[in-house]
Amino acid sequence: MHKLKPMTALGADAPRVDTIGTVTIGENPDLALASLAARRGQADTLAQAVQAAPGLDLPVPGKSTRTEEHAAFWMGPEQWMVTAAHDKHELLAAELKAIVGDAGSVTEQTDGWCCFDVTGPALADLFERLSPAPLRQMAPGDATRTTLEHLGVFLWVQAEDKVAVLAPRSSAGSLHHALTAAARSIA
Template identity: 60%
Template sequence: MHKLSPISPLGSDTARIDRVSDLTISEVTDQALASVTARKDQETALRAALGSVHGMTLPDVGTSSDSGGISVFWTGPAQWMISAPHDRHELLARDLKQVVGAAASVVEQTDGWCRFDVAGPTLCDLFERLSNAPVRNMTTGRVIRGTLEHLGVFLWRRAEDHMAVLGPRSSAASLHHALISAAHSIA
């Protein structure tokens, strides 16, 4: 019998945390992810279903919302990404599908993405070296889909001094290298 064990997007059994000057770059491995897309003419039903069960409000373009430990951010027209603590929502996609029924398509995303949280007072300096996203104008809860170096990512402003970066899991090492290199360039 196989003895499999999970590994992080960077290939370790523990999440990596790097500190460069006043910045902390943390690999986030404790979140389950699922995408939800409203089916044709079903967005109102989807919003009602998620609101009644989870108290979720599906956010508008470029924004996010939080409810009871579950976070949601807009990813496209009638599309959202939902994030929740993995230890309490390991089967997030399955559970969401049971709630929304035929109103939406739900797809498991947990292992398709990597997430790095960058925290510190100079995070805007770091992101200005990596992306043309207007990070200094992003307020808490704003989300932008753009590029960081050559990678397509979501930049999610979690707090004044905290940005989450979600990118393709297959590019985790490249994304991490870009973040660390830029952090050293402003240290």
């Protein structure tokens, strides 16, 4: 019998947390992730199904929503990434599919993405070194697809001093390096 154990995106048993100056960069492996897209001609049906579901709300372009159980951010026209606590919603994709039925396509994303929570008072200084995203103009609840160094990422502003950075899991090491290097440059 195999003795499998979970590993973080950076390949460790426990999430990595780095504090550099006033910035803390923490690996967040505790998210369940699923993408949701309306099927052709089904946007209204999908919206009705989501509205009828307790604890789920889909945001408008450039924004995110948060309920007690779920959060979501806009990814593109009629496309969203839905998140939840992994320990409570390990089967998030199946839960979403049960809600939207044939009106939407749902894809499990948990192990395909990594998330780093970046906190501190100087986040705009840090991210302007890495990305063309206008973080100084973004407010809590805003989310955008952008580049960070050479990586495609989502920046999700969760509070004035907290940004979640989501990127493909295969890019975790490069993303971590870019974040820590930029943090050192402003420390």
